[in-house]
Each structure stands twice: as C-alpha cells, then as structure tokens.
Amino acid sequence: MHALDEVTVVVTGAAGGFGRAVAEAMTEAGARVVGATGLPELDGLLVQHAPQLLVITPGPGARQLDPREVADWTGAVRRQACPALVIAVSGEAYGAEAGRRPEMQFRFVSVVVPPRGGGLLVRKFEQVNARRPPTGWLRGDEPALLALLRPALAELELGAALVDLAVRGLQPGEPLAPSYELTVQGLVPFTPTGSPQQ
Numbered sequence: 001m002h003a004l005d006e007v008t009v010v011v012t013g014a015a016g017g018f019g020r021a022v023a024e025a026m027t028e029a030g031a032r033v034v035g036a037t038g039l040p041e042l043d044g045l046l047v048q049h050a051p052q053l054l055v056i057t058p059g060p061g062a063r064q065l066d067p068r069e070v071a072d073w074t075g076a077v078r079r080q081a082c083p084a085l086v087i088a089v090s091g092e093a094y095g096a097e098a099g100r101r102p103e104m105q106f107r108f109v110s111v112v113v114p115p116r117g118g119g120l121l122v123r124k125f126e127q128v129n130a131r132r133p134p135t136g137w138l139r140g141d142e143p144a145l146l147a148l149l150r151p152a153l154a155e156l157e158l159g160a161a162l163v164d165l166a167v168r169g170l171q172p173g174e175p176l177a178p179s180y181e182l183t184v185q186g187l188v189p190f191t192p193t194g195s196p197q198q
Contacts, residue, residue, distance in 0.1 A: 002030025003167050008051040010083070012036045012073070016060025018089050018113065018158055025159025026055075026166070042076035046083075053166050056088045063091025063113075077106055085169045087111060087162060093179075093190075107169055110179045112190060113158055161187045 009026045013019030014035030023033045034049050036042075046054075056073050058065050070088050077086055088110045161182060168174045177189035 002028075003163060004029040004031035007031045007053060007166070007170065008034065008049050009053040009055060009166070010034045010036050010045060010049060010051045011055045011057065012069070013057040013059045013062075017058065017062070018091075018155060019055075019057035019060070021155035021159040022055050022057060022089065022162050025163050029163045029167075031166075042072060043080055046076055046080040051083045052085065052170060054083050054086045055162065056086065058090060065090035074108065081105060085109070085166065087165065087169070089113065089158065089162070107176060108178070109165065109169065109176055110190075111158075111162065111165070111187065112179065112181045114181065114183075157186075158182055 004026060007030070009023075009031045011019050011023045011026065011033055012035075014023040014033070015037065019035075023035060027033050031053075034045065034051065036045055054073060054077060056065065056070055065088060074086060077083065083106065085107045086109070088108070090110070091113050093112050165176070165180070165187060169176050179190040180187040181190040
C-alpha cells in the first residue's frame with residue numbers, strides 16, 4: 001500500500017525540472033499521474049481524468065511560475081469543480097494570493113523552492129563526506145560538486161515534500177497553511193512578507 005494509492009494527479013511541466021520531480025515522486029507514492037503539456041486542454045483534461053490533485057509547476061528550464069497559468073488552471077478547476085486540492089510550485093514567491101479567491105471551492109496552496117534549495121540532502125551529503133578520510137576523491141572538489149548537485153537535490157526534496165503535503169491536504173479538515181517554503185527543515189509555512197512563519 002502506498003501513500004497516494006487510487007489518487008489521480010495532474011502535474012503541469014512534467015517533462016522536466018520541478019514538474020518531473022513531482023511526477024516521479026507522486027508515481028512512486030502510488031498515484032496515477034497525468035502530465036499536462038499545454039493550456040488549451042485544461043477543462044477537457046480535468047473532465048477526462050477527474051483528478052483529486054493538481055500540481056502547477058513552471059515549464060522545464062524555468063524557475064518562476066507564470067501567474068497567468070495559475071489563473072487559467074484555477075479557472076478551469078472552478079468550472080469543473082475538481083480537483084479538491086491545487087498546489088502551485090515556483091522557484092520564487094510570485095504573488096500566490098492572485099490564485100486564491102474567497103469563493104474557491106477547493107484548497108489552494110503555494111510552495112516556494114528558493115534558489116539555494118537542496119538543503120536537506122546537501123547537509124546529509126556534507127555530513128557523510130566530512131567523515132571521509134582526507135585522501136577521499138571529493139576532497140577539495142566539494143563546493144563545485146555541491147553547486148552542480150544542488151538543483152537536482154532540491155527537486156528530489158520537493159517531490160518527497162509534496163507527496164507528504166498531498167497526503168495531508170487530501171484529508172478533509174486537515175489544516176494547511178496557504179503558502180510553504182522548502183527549507184532545510186522541509187516545508188515550512190511561509191508568510192506573505194517572504195519570511196518563514198515561526
């Protein structure tokens with residue numbers, strides 16, 4: 001049994017970057033993942049697959065989520081009355097309040113992945129490497145290697161964190177913050193001013 005068995009998830013931008021990481025993590029968690037590649041298919045895709053979750057991510061190679069894309073998707077969700085949970089992921093804070101309206105019949109959560117992402121796995125990597133003998137092959141090359149690995153590590157962390165968020169968010173009555181930031185501690189509630197909540 002997996003955490004997201006029998007859950008259908010639509011993921012935008014699933015061809016690469018954040019979207020691919022989320023799609024792979026959701027699939028591993030048992031979800032049936034449908035990749036969305038273009039805006040014209042919004043309503044039809046929601047009708048055909050009746051997803052419980054929509055994850056909106058920037059296209060491959062992009063970090064910033066286009067607020068117009070968020071508005072287009074949330075408009076389709078309002079028209080089709082599904083899914084129950086929408087998560088918007090971006091590499092920068094993008095004014096998530098624009099995607100959230102009081103009349104919404106679904107939960108809308110934004111997740112920010114800062115450029116310095118990859119904190120949890122980078123720290124683990126640093127801890128393991130610190131125990132290596134001085135003649136280890138990584139000695140002296142750690143900063144360059146970490147700079148190369150950081151984007152991929154952030155994507156891996158994001159996928160796992162969004163699976164956990166989805167499991168919580170799909171439970172009726174489970175409290176969720178409107179915004180989160182991916183930090184060294186995982187997903188931390190994020191204030192509109194840009195600093196994690198205490």
